[in-house]
Amino acid sequence: MTAVEVWTPVCALADLLPDRGVAALLSGAEQVAVFFTGGEVYALSNMDPFSGAAVLSRGIVGDVGGVPVVASPMHKQHFDLRTGSCVDDPTVRVPVYPVRVRAGTVQVGRP
Amino acid sequence: MRGCSAMPRTLVVAGNGPVGHRLVAALRDRDLTGGWRVEVFAEESRPAYDRVALTSYVDTWEPRALQLDGATYDGDDLVNLHLGEPVLSIDRAAKKITTRSGSTVAYDALVLATGSYPFVPPVPGHDLPGCHVYRTIDDLDAIRADAEKAGRGRRSALVVGGGLLGLEAAKALRDMGLSPHVVELAPRLMPLQVDEGGGGLLRNLIEKLDVTVHPGTGARSIEQDRGRLLATLGNGTELDVDLVVFSAGVRPRDDLARAAGLAVGERGGVAVGHDCVTSDPDIYAIGECACVDGTVYGLVAPGNAMAEVTADRLLGGQSTFERGDTSTKLKLLGVDVASFGDAHAATEGALEVVFNDAVSGSYKKLVVSDDAKTLLGGVLVGDAAAYPLLRPLVGRDLPGDPAAMIAPAGLRAVGVGALPDDAQVCSCHAVSKGAIGAAVAGGCADVPALKSCTKAGTGCGSCVPMLKQLLTAAGVEQSAALCEHFGQQRAELFEILRSTGIRTFSELITRYGSGRGCDLCKPAVASMLASLGGGHVLDGEQAALQDTNDHFLANIQRNGTYSVVPRIPGGEITPEKLMVIARVAQDFGLYTKITGGQRIDLFGATVDQLPAIWRELVDAGFESGHAYGKALRTVKSCVGSTWCRYGVQDSVRLAIELELRYRGLRAPHKIKAAVSGCARECAEARSKDFGVIATEHGWNLYVGGNGGFTPRHAELFVSDVSTERLLTIIDRFLMFYVRTADRLQRTAAWLEAMDGGLDHLREVIVADRLGICADLEAAMARHVESYADEWAGVLADPAKLARFTSFVNAPGTPDPTISFRSERGQPVPLGIPVAVGR
Numbered sequence: 001m002t003a004v005e006v007w008t009p010v011c012a013l014a015d016l017l018p019d020r021g022v023a024a025l026l027s028g029a030e031q032v033a034v035f036f037t038g039g040e041v042y043a044l045s046n047m048d049p050f051s052g053a054a055v056l057s058r059g060i061v062g063d064v065g066g067v068p069v070v071a072s073p074m075h076k077q078h079f080d081l082r083t084g085s086c087v088d089d090p091t092v093r094v095p096v097y098p099v100r101v102r103a104g105t106v107q108v109g110r111p
Numbered sequence: 112m113r114g115c116s117a118m119p120r121t122l123v124v125a126g127n128g129p130v131g132h133r134l135v136a137a138l139r140d141r142d143l144t145g146g147w148r149v150e151v152f153a154e155e156s157r158p159a160y161d162r163v164a165l166t167s168y169v170d171t172w173e174p175r176a177l178q179l180d181g182a183t184y185d186g187d188d189l190v191n192l193h194l195g196e197p198v199l200s201i202d203r204a205a206k207k208i209t210t211r212s213g214s215t216v217a218y219d220a221l222v223l224a225t226g227s228y229p230f231v232p233p234v235p236g237h238d239l240p241g242c243h244v245y246r247t248i249d250d251l252d253a254i255r256a257d258a259e260k261a262g263r264g265r266r267s268a269l270v271v272g273g274g275l276l277g278l279e280a281a282k283a284l285r286d287m288g289l290s291p292h293v294v295e296l297a298p299r300l301m302p303l304q305v306d307e308g309g310g311g312l313l314r315n316l317i318e319k320l321d322v323t324v325h326p327g328t329g330a331r332s333i334e335q336d337r338g339r340l341l342a343t344l345g346n347g348t349e350l351d352v353d354l355v356v357f358s359a360g361v362r363p364r365d366d367l368a369r370a371a372g373l374a375v376g377e378r379g380g381v382a383v384g385h386d387c388v389t390s391d392p393d394i395y396a397i398g399e400c401a402c403v404d405g406t407v408y409g410l411v412a413p414g415n416a417m418a419e420v421t422a423d424r425l426l427g428g429q430s431t432f433e434r435g436d437t438s439t440k441l442k443l444l445g446v447d448v449a450s451f452g453d454a455h456a457a458t459e460g461a462l463e464v465v466f467n468d469a470v471s472g473s474y475k476k477l478v479v480s481d482d483a484k485t486l487l488g489g490v491l492v493g494d495a496a497a498y499p500l501l502r503p504l505v506g507r508d509l510p511g512d513p514a515a516m517i518a519p520a521g522l523r524a525v526g527v528g529a530l531p532d533d534a535q536v537c538s539c540h541a542v543s544k545g546a547i548g549a550a551v552a553g554g555c556a557d558v559p560a561l562k563s564c565t566k567a568g569t570g571c572g573s574c575v576p577m578l579k580q581l582l583t584a585a586g587v588e589q590s591a592a593l594c595e596h597f598g599q600q601r602a603e604l605f606e607i608l609r610s611t612g613i614r615t616f617s618e619l620i621t622r623y624g625s626g627r628g629c630d631l632c633k634p635a636v637a638s639m640l641a642s643l644g645g646g647h648v649l650d651g652e653q654a655a656l657q658d659t660n661d662h663f664l665a666n667i668q669r670n671g672t673y674s675v676v677p678r679i680p681g682g683e684i685t686p687e688k689l690m691v692i693a694r695v696a697q698d699f700g701l702y703t704k705i706t707g708g709q710r711i712d713l714f715g716a717t718v719d720q721l722p723a724i725w726r727e728l729v730d731a732g733f734e735s736g737h738a739y740g741k742a743l744r745t746v747k748s749c750v751g752s753t754w755c756r757y758g759v760q761d762s763v764r765l766a767i768e769l770e771l772r773y774r775g776l777r778a779p780h781k782i783k784a785a786v787s788g789c790a791r792e793c794a795e796a797r798s799k800d801f802g803v804i805a806t807e808h809g810w811n812l813y814v815g816g817n818g819g820f821t822p823r824h825a826e827l828f829v830s831d832v833s834t835e836r837l838l839t840i841i842d843r844f845l846m847f848y849v850r851t852a853d854r855l856q857r858t859a860a861w862l863e864a865m866d867g868g869l870d871h872l873r874e875v876i877v878a879d880r881l882g883i884c885a886d887l888e889a890a891m892a893r894h895v896e897s898y899a900d901e902w903a904g905v906l907a908d909p910a911k912l913a914r915f916t917s918f919v920n921a922p923g924t925p926d927p928t929i930s931f932r933s934e935r936g937q938p939v940p941l942g943i944p945v946a947v948g949r
Binding site (some may be wrong): 008009010011012015017018019020022023024025029031034037038046051053054055058059060061062063064066067068072073074076080 | 371526595596626627628629630632633634636652654655656658659660662663667670673916918919921924926927928932
């Protein structure tokens with residue numbers, strides 16, 4: 001791959017509460033929701049596709065049939081943290097962002 | 112006959128009791144072409160009301176509470192209701208009736224639904240002041256007036272007749288604060304419905320409730336004696352009483368028919384055939400005034416069946432009234448009594464199977480055919496739980512050994528599967544098991560849904576347990592499991608938390624659940640931990656369990672901003688505090704609106720603005736209003752006796768006291784309350800989870816009301832109580848609700864789904880039958896003592912404050928997707944493009 005990798009540091013891993021999300025701002029007014037659950041860090045678009053509001057980072061994190069999900073705080077649709085796919089309506093998907101932890105810092109890449 | 116609507120024919124209905132009303136309702140329901148114009152002539156001055164529920168009039172003294180659905184015929188041009196205008200004579204030759212005011216009305220068909228009158232035995236003194244009968248709302252008003260005239264101290268009353276009606280009257284008298292004596296000529300109570308064994312037990316149970324029973328004797332004389340009445344019984348007993356109520360049976364009102372020369376039964380009643388037609392083909396008779404095959408039915412169910420037959424016949428149908436179902440189940444003074452089918456084993460060769468447990472206070476008898484295979488009838492006293500399953504089986508083969516069926520737990524084993532599809536589950540509304548199955552298949556997933564879809568369970572309510580069983584049998588899960596992570600119900604998890612002392616979600620799910628949890632169980636457990644005194648809702652692990660509203664202590668709105676509602680107890684606020692709210696709204700550019708709960712909602716705050724807004728509010732003496740929580744919201748009030756010229760109590764003071772007492776109480780769902788200072792009810796307390804209405808002597812408490820999607824009036828729970836007693840009862844009620852309701856179940860639905868309903872709740876909360884009231888009160892005392900304002904707690908804790916940031920990597924940067932436009936001088940959200948649904 002020749003594409004230039006862009007990683008934006010968003011916060012310290014220690015800043016993330018287990019099973020809770022935070023919102024982070026990327027360049028160009030893009031918002032991501034970053035979650036820390038089950039020892040893994042996930043990043044999705046913060047935009048709830050059903051309501052159009054940037055709120056997914058404020059949803060409750062849990063699992064549906066073992067799939068790690070966040071529930072939109074607006075109308076409770078569940079999104080797979082790994083794929084962004086909506087569990088309740090598979091035709092809907094939110095963008096997933098690559099995420100990694102370097103030296104205790106959480107970094108988000110381009111989708 | 113259908114279709115000739117050009118000139119509707121005239122139906123005259125003489126009588127406007129429940130059966131007369133049922134006829135008109137059924138006819139108007141089906142007469143789609145307007146073939147009949149109906150003239151209803153009523154003797155009483157009010158629209159048709161539920162006479163079966165007459166005893167409950169004592170709870171409210173509100174006649175409209177008993178009024179039957181559609182009884183005023185408002186908006187129906189084809190029905191004219193003439194109140195206080197009974198029919199006095201019939202001219203059959205001219206086909207005309209004459210009313211009390213002298214009008215004559217021509218009829219094409221006439222229905223007699225004149226009901227019956229109370230039989231008063233010719234006891235000397237039966238017509239003295241203070242002697243009453245028990246049939247109408249006016250009768251009860253007169254009894255109440257005499258009861259109130261009686262001096263303070265031990266007041267008592269004599270009820271003549273220990274049948275169903277007499278025991279109902281005894282209950283009404285007891286609820287008015289009198290000690291009832293019941294005298295019954297037969298050797299036992301309810302001789303028509305109950306056999307000797309059941310009657311004995313019934314007497315024992317009822318005498319425990321301050322009712323004295325005098326069986327096997329009658330009233331010999333009644334005399335006036337020093338402002339009271341002296342009743343002498345046939346056995347010589349003398350009773351000093353304040354009033355006497357005769358409930359010694361009823362007689363059909365057939366005088367109109369007799370005067371018109373219609374055939375009557377040997378022992379009274381207008382003789383009709385199975386088509387409900389009298390000896391005149393244009394005249395029908397239905398209900399308690401009619402006599403079918405020599406039988407006059409004194410119950411509403413056969414009357415309703417006759418009304419349906421007559422409505423059908425008037426529209427050209429051919430249905431017939433065959434045999435009235437005289438089955439009865441009722442709760443008399445808290446004692447369950449049921450009688451069905453051939454209760455006295457009158458059928459030739461009938462066998463009786465009896466189970467009598469004097470220790471637990473239950474008597475059960477089944478009457479079966481000589482081969483013990485077919486159920487013919489039965490009697491249940493003390494425990495009538497088997498009634499809904501047994502009654503539909505009358506005349507059918509028993510699914511098992513009759514003795515096993517009435518043994519404890521025997522019926523549970525037989526279950527609802529034993530019923531055929533055409534068996535009637537709800538006898539009040541004639542709903543079959545098949546119809547309920549169809550409704551379940553059509554999507555009804557719980558009891559409230561079945562009630563609204565099929566009407567089953569909305570009459571006497573005795574079939575509600577069956578509805579639950581049918582739902583379970585159909586594979587519809589009955590709110591058992593909280594979610595996929597917990598197999599327990601909310602109430603079970605509450606008990607687990609209480610008894611184990613577990614205070615974290617992670618320990619609870621590790622020991623009692625599976626997986627990681629979800630948006631159903633996490634907020635539910637967070638709420639229970641808060642109810643159990645778990646400290647600040649954002650402390651430690653609890654923070655991650657909270658829904659976004661509880662997490663940011665504000666209400667999320669459609670564009671991702673939040674609204675802020677400071678508490679304004681009782682809706683009372685000083686101008687100075689109003690100015691603080693105004694200034695905050697102005698400074699932060701918030702949209703303001705007055706809420707239905709008498710406070711002010713400030714909209715459009717972003718997450719990072721919330722602490723600054725609350726800093727100003729808390730500094731000015733405001734605290735969280737919990738508008739975001741499944742918690743006590745507001746206690747609304749009218750202005751009360753301080754200002755209002757009608758007010759009888761200080762409703763504002765009480766509302767403030769209640770709101771401050773229960774503020775911050777987390778519950779399965781939100782709790783709304785109100786206090787009205789008089790019966791005009793300006794605070795709309797009966798639409799609340801608990802509502803208080805002032806009386807001359809204290810307070811009436813109503814519970815289980817609801818506005819919203821499924822409105823429900825709160826029901827009277829206790830009356831005329833002191834403020835202290837009121838607080839005790841509400842403490843218990845709320846804590847019992849917090850502990851036992853399902854997730855997101857308002858008090859209305861909780862009460863609807865409760866076995867035994869309001870009576871059961873009253874036994875638990877008022878009579879303390881489970882012995883838990885001291886514990887409930889102590890739990891509420893802990894809540895009141897440990898209350899602390901959540902917003903003050905956030906402002907004092909830098910770690911909690913740190914969560915109120917827009918972006919973790921750019922705190923202070925506003926969310927670029929949020930913008931506002933102006934509407935009527937205030938900011939409102941600018942529409943956001945929605946990605947889904949384009």
